[in-house]
Amino acid sequence: MTELIAESRRRGRRLAIIDFLGRLLERGGAWVGVAALTFFLVLAAVPGLLVGPLETAATATGDFLAAPDGQHLLGTDEAGRDVLNLVVHGTRISLTIALMSTLISLILGTTVGITSGYFGGRIDTWLMRITDFFFIVPPFVLALVIAPVFVEVLGRGREILGFRTSLFVILVVIGLTSWSFVARIIRSQTLSLGQRSFVDRARVAGSSDASIMVRHILPNLVPQIAANGALVVAGAIYTETALSFIGLGDPLQPSWGTLLSLAQRAGAASAGAWWYLGAPGVCVLTVALGFVLLGNALDDTFNPRRRVIP
Amino acid sequence: MSNLSQKDTVPLLSVEGLSVEYNVKGIPLPAIQKASFELRAGEAVALVGESGSGKTTTAMAIAGLLSPNARVSGGQVRYRGARLPIDDDAAMRPHRWSETSVIFQGAMNALNPVHRIVKQIAEPCMLNLGMSREEATARARKLLELVGISADRGSAYPHELSGGMRQRVMIAMALACRPSIVIGDEPTTALDVINQAQILKLLVELRSKFNLALILITHDLSVVAETCDRVMIMYAGEIVEDGEVADIFAAPKHPYTRLLIESIPDPAKGKRVLHPIPGDPPTLLRRPSGCAFHTRCPSSLPICTAQVPQLEERGPGRVACHLYSSLTHADKVLARD
């Protein structure tokens, strides 16, 4: 008999997912977004598909600032390193930071949002005040303030979760400055869900507050979380790029932002080395756009009535 | 009662074999099948049915307010003898509000929350009657008084009014351009009993005052008994019975009509609701073969599963039921076509 329940639930879920994917991929934007993102995710996971290990100044293979040719598809940088190599390896750094910081942001934001929206009253007031504070904190200022602290405490050469200290700082900063956006949205959704009688019914059925938040409210928030999550990632890509660009990144683990920074300092613009600036720049744009398209498509799929322009 | 003009040989509204289908994910689903009836000036007709009966679609078709995925697949609607282009939104615009207007269910959704009510009533006057702002506003105030709202409340916003009062505003809007036909789509369903009584009395009063033809869509037969002259019972997109209200209630013919009447509790007669009708009303997707009601009908015959009964005249009204159809007894029992 328990087999029956488990099986029926699995069947239900399978059908729901298939139906959802079908509706999602109906949208043109979704295809472009998903395609672009898949490409980059694969690159991030298996850089070896396209290039060898990360080139350093010592292992550089080409001329300085050479234009793209048969051997170096995207040219070389000021140290002679293959730009394609650098960009591909940068994919892992940029994407991982963006995704992980988004994860932090979603977990923190959802928890605060649901708690605030469900309990209301003083809990809501205080949590929202904290949220508002983090909402207005500028990422750059926060990064500049806490970077030296982290470096002091953790040491320059240390690696946490595979990231060197400075990148870890960026990850933390993005997480801290984007969660409040999520929290507000989740809170307002929770407020409206809490009005619906199924929450009352769950109470009458004896479910505890925690049970209601996790088993009733959270599953109904998944669409919001997913759609907003994609947009948060897009924002995270940009923020990471910007923070790395101003020098907070790590040249030993260059993200696209760091590459842009190095390119700028090497005078790529005045030297006409468009490949050096262009390659990481185009990557950032494409990935961000991909996530935005995906986010919009998710939003449409979950709420077909909201969009007026098809 | 109504002011039937005997001199009107052409009915005000004539629905002839109207069929409408909805396009749902590429599949055409019939919502109304060959509906035919007439409406004369000053008559009050009720369209009664449950969900999936097609009553709302019929009324929306008449007003030219069908949703974009609906398509007229047969028949036509005539207004004063002339064919109405009900599937052409632009062509229907001059007709709407000034010839046929609609009072929607749940006025909360139909009123613009950021405009004062007097402005919302004045707007159709300016657009359709070409009135100036002053003229239209003056008319709007008069209309508000007509529906029992004092003119000084005209500067209120919809959210400042109660549900009953908002529905009165909807009625004022519906009357703004002096229409001949007013369609009420469950106008009192969302209201409390006493509010409902106020609105119904208002509708009856206005109807006789302006000789309006009224089409009332409802699922509530008791409301019909108190306000309408004629009633049409719809089931699964078809008219299954129609006639004068008094006749229908005194001697209902179609088993569905009988069951609907029986499910009204009547304390004065000690009649509790004792006979549940089994099953569910059919949806657009699951329509039974033959007579759509046969799966729930206590008197179904073999032919009922095979052949759709036609709407035929029986006595003062019409009924679509094999119990009364002109087929021979043998045909009915042996289900021969």
Add this chain to the structure above:
Amino acid sequence: MINIGDILQLENLQVRFPIQGGLFDSVLGRTQGAVRAIDGVDLTIGRGEIVALVGESGSGKTTVGRVITKLVQPTGGIFLFDGKDMTALQGWSALRPYRRRVQMIFQDAYQALNPRHTVFDAVAEPLRSLRMVTNDDQLTERVSEALSTAGLNPPQDFFARFLHELSGGQRQRVVVAGALVVKPDLIVADEPVSMLDVSIRAQILQTLLDLRDQQNLALLFITHDLPLAWSIADRIAVMYLGRIVEIGSADDITLNPQHPYTIALRDATPRVRDSADGGGIQALQGEVPSAARVPKGCRFHPRCPLAFDRCKEQEPPTIEVGPQHMSACWLPNGKAKTGSSTATP
């Protein structure tokens, strides 16, 4: 039905919601008053009894239901269940034994259940949350039983279904199953059939009546529909602006109402009339006032066609107007009925 003792007693129940003042009000110490949702309600429900609570919006009938199901805390009065004082009881574990015996059926089946849960999960939830079963087999058995009693057969076919796959009638049956799965002694049903098609209402009502007959289930049936209340209830209590204005047997209230408000309700209810019954519906004038500004004296006096001086000053007590029939009106027994009709010209 032979029923021993009362399962529920409400004595002078009060629920007041304070109105949030603005910043200046709290600084200046001004109060904004309160919404008196329930303003002194006395009600008893016997075991296996069906009591209907009839009223319009703003009457407080839904709030009474929410107090009984412990969704709202009373601000005054006493609330006894099976002889024990439940008024102050709060907290998840403290309420557990209570929730095993009192459940609720909601009006809108589509909103009353989580659209992401299967039928099985929805019906099983109370059993799980209230720790009423010890293993999955027991769980499945109880859920099957509940679905079957609610009229969804065969139950297994419905386990994996989602709400949106079911018809309106079926959805409401799931809601009913979700309430009776714990085998309660009392169910509060808030407009359980108002959103259903007319032809299906009788099915649900019959199910509830069967439950009362077979399991001695008591039912508080909340509705605005007086004839509907009459068709199912043993007794009817009529509420206006937070108070019960009349209470009696179903027949008494519908056929022999004494309070002018009840009479107005009856006269406003549309019905099929014989040719002998010449009148039509009568509409009482005006609107229900806000529960934040309850009229002084008798709360109904501003709209009552029979109001006189005393009504404007003093709130009438509940007076016995017949056997087991009480009315809160200053008019002597029978006067309200023989007074002029409550119609507006």
